Amino acid sequence: MIEPTVNQAPETNVESPEVTPQVVNHVWNQFQEKLSVGDDIASHVGIKREPEKIAAAAAEEASARDIFGRRTTDIPGDTIGRRDGDALVTGDPKDATIRVDTARLNEVLTLSGEIGLSKNRLNHLRTEILQGRIDSETFKKLDDVATQMDLLVMNLQSAVMKTRMQPIGSLFKKYPRMVNELAESLNKKVEFTLIGESTELDKTMLEDLNDPLVHLVRNAIDHGIETLEERKAAGKPEVSLLQIEAKQEGDHILITITDDGQGMRADRIRNRAIEKKLISGEVAAKLDDERSLELIFLPGFSTKDQISSISGRGVGLDVVNTNIQKMNGTIEIQTQPGSGTQFTISLPLTLAILPVLILQLGDQSFAVPLSMVREIINITDGQLQNVSGRATMVVRGEVLPVLSLSNLIGWKSGANQKVGVLMQLGTNNFILSADSFVGHDDVVIKPLDTFRPKGVAGVTMSSEGDIVLILDIKELLDKIKATS
Numbered sequence: 001m002i003e004p005t006v007n008q009a010p011e012t013n014v015e016s017p018e019v020t021p022q023v024v025n026h027v028w029n030q031f032q033e034k035l036s037v038g039d040d041i042a043s044h045v046g047i048k049r050e051p052e053k054i055a056a057a058a059a060e061e062a063s064a065r066d067i068f069g070r071r072t073t074d075i076p077g078d079t080i081g082r083r084d085g086d087a088l089v090t091g092d093p094k095d096a097t098i099r100v101d102t103a104r105l106n107e108v109l110t111l112s113g114e115i116g117l118s119k120n121r122l123n124h125l126r127t128e129i130l131q132g133r134i135d136s137e138t139f140k141k142l143d144d145v146a147t148q149m150d151l152l153v154m155n156l157q158s159a160v161m162k163t164r165m166q167p168i169g170s171l172f173k174k175y176p177r178m179v180n181e182l183a184e185s186l187n188k189k190v191e192f193t194l195i196g197e198s199t200e201l202d203k204t205m206l207e208d209l210n211d212p213l214v215h216l217v218r219n220a221i222d223h224g225i226e227t228l229e230e231r232k233a234a235g236k237p238e239v240s241l242l243q244i245e246a247k248q249e250g251d252h253i254l255i256t257i258t259d260d261g262q263g264m265r266a267d268r269i270r271n272r273a274i275e276k277k278l279i280s281g282e283v284a285a286k287l288d289d290e291r292s293l294e295l296i297f298l299p300g301f302s303t304k305d306q307i308s309s310i311s312g313r314g315v316g317l318d319v320v321n322t323n324i325q326k327m328n329g330t331i332e333i334q335t336q337p338g339s340g341t342q343f344t345i346s347l348p349l350t351l352a353i354l355p356v357l358i359l360q361l362g363d364q365s366f367a368v369p370l371s372m373v374r375e376i377i378n379i380t381d382g383q384l385q386n387v388s389g390r391a392t393m394v395v396r397g398e399v400l401p402v403l404s405l406s407n408l409i410g411w412k413s414g415a416n417q418k419v420g421v422l423m424q425l426g427t428n429n430f431i432l433s434a435d436s437f438v439g440h441d442d443v444v445i446k447p448l449d450t451f452r453p454k455g456v457a458g459v460t461m462s463s464e465g466d467i468v469l470i471l472d473i474k475e476l477l478d479k480i481k482a483t484s
Contacts, residue, residue: 098203100163108163111156118149161350164204168246168253169197171206175217179242182221187228189239190221196246201253202350205327209255209347212320213244216257216343219317223303224261224341234338236260253347260340264333266292272303293333297321325425325474327351328371355442356460357421358468359434361405365468367460368421368432370440372473375422379433393431395422402431408476409455425473432473445470 125142172194183190201209225240232238241260246253266289273279273295284292295301299318324331329347348354348371356367357376377395384402385392391402404417417433443460452458457472 098164098166104159104163107159108156111152111159115149115152115156118145118152121145122149157353161202161352164202164350164352165200166203166206167197168199168201168206168255169194171210171213172197172244172246174210175213175244178214179217179221182218186221188221188225189228190225190242191239193241193243194245195243199246199248199253201246201347202352205347205351208323208327212323212345213255213257215317215320217242217244220257220259220261220341224259224263226262230262234262248349251349253349255345255347256342257345258340258342263337263339263341264293264296264335265337266290268303269293269295273298273301276300276302293335296333297331328354328369330371352444353442354445354470355440356470357440358438358462359405359419359421359432360436360438361409361411361417361434365438365462365466366405366409366434367441367443367468367470368423368473372423372425373421374424374429376437377420377422377431379418379420379431393420395431398429400429400431402433405432405434408432409471423473425477428477443468443470 122142122145125138125145128138129142175194176192179190179192220242225242226234226236228238231240241258243256243258245256245258248254270279270284270287270292274281274284278298278301279295287295296317297320301318321331324345324347327347328351329345331346332344333341334344335341355370357370357373359366359368375395379393379402383393385394387399391404392399393402394400400422402420406412406417417435419435419437420431420433421437423430423432441462445458446460447458448456455472455476457470457475460468460470462468
């Protein structure tokens with residue numbers, strides 16, 4: 001057997017010269033000099049040179065080199081990556097940009113100009129008042145300018161919010177392929193329909209809405225729609241119907257996911273929740289059909305015994321409910337056994353402006369989302385009852401826990417908490433007690449980036465110039481569960 005041979009370089013005692021930046025520059029300059037004084041290949045092949053085009057190409061090359069490539073001050077192999085003075089690009093450009101219609105930008109520009117004119121009039125009137133002109137005519141002009149300024153600011157706020165709005169169809173277009181692939185994998189036939197794709201929603205909410213909608217669509221195909229054999233036995237057509245519709249009603253967006261499947265039965269959901277040990281039999285016996293349907297939003301609830309890539313993991317609708325609540329929205333269920341199910345999601349048009357109810361605790365104002373408020377009631381000592389050491393109150397036959405706002409945020413408990421706010425968070429109803437009720441308002445949330453106390457979603461400012469803390473009710477309740 002012939003052994004393969006390996007050619008090796010002969011050993012040498014000659015030391016290689018030290019490679020320094022100066023040596024590299026010298027070689028590089030020699031290389032460029034040879035290129036510039038060498039044979040003119042273009043003349044050999046008969047190409048005619050055009051000085052104007054050569055100059056333009058050189059300028060373009062120099063511009064591209066300055067932006068992307070090597071600079072005249074660079075040393076080959078010396079600098080890798082970003083240089084000093086280069087602009088640092090941060091964030092995801094795709095998420096940070098938005099396409100805005102020119103007409104909407106023109107509207108913003110027009111309103112900004114009108115506000116500037118009103119500001120000049122306001123400054124002129126202020127100068128006249130400071131100079132001692134305080135007659136009725138001056139105050140009448142001041143009132144007119146203030147009214148006009150208020151209207152212009154309100155219109156500008158509305159116009160700016162419209163620039164954030166995007167058609168929900170950009171989100172819907174992802175679903176037909178997903179529906180077809182999932183239906184085919186489950187051997188089901190589904191006719192998928194989209195309605196209201198031009199309905200607009202705040203861009204910041206579109207991405208957060210994707211996961212809940214995907215869960216509901218997958219759940220409808222897997223759980224709601226029957227197999228071909230089951231539909232034949234029930235006298236239904238083989239092709240099932242699945243529809244998503246979006247529409248605007250007032251200052252809210254309604255999104256409905258409807259199927260013509262087997263529907264849901266409240267008694268089966270109650271029994272399944274008991275089997276999963278999510279609720280006790282005593283609690284289940286007190287629930288009506290509407291409240292029983294809401295049990296599907298409990299963490300760990302699933303109607304499937306076998307775990308698959310689609311269902312049976314106990315993760316799904318609880319995530320949907322949580323994400324919808326984060327967007328200050330609600331979700332409702334309407335179902336008819338044997339006919340189908342409809343989920344209705346209600347969302348505000350935007351999260352930038354939040355309707356809130358303002359409460360007072362001592363000298364500090366707090367705000368809670370108005371979407372969670374059901375009722376405002378007065379609290380008297382005779383109405384409070386202690387059940388297992390916890391304060392409760394009966395409202396129209398319903399026993400509700402009373403949670404003190406001061407205890408939730410860790411303040412010393414006050415003795416004058418005479419106002420209660422009946423609130424609903426998912427399936428939980430409770431009364432939040434405070435010192436007094438200030439009113440309700442539409443506020444712009446200012447996030448606390450560097451320091452955010454637990455249970456505080458952000459801050460805003462009242463008309464008197466005081467800071468109002470906007471509470472994150474869900475986080476406060478989670479804090480109580482963790483400590484109890």
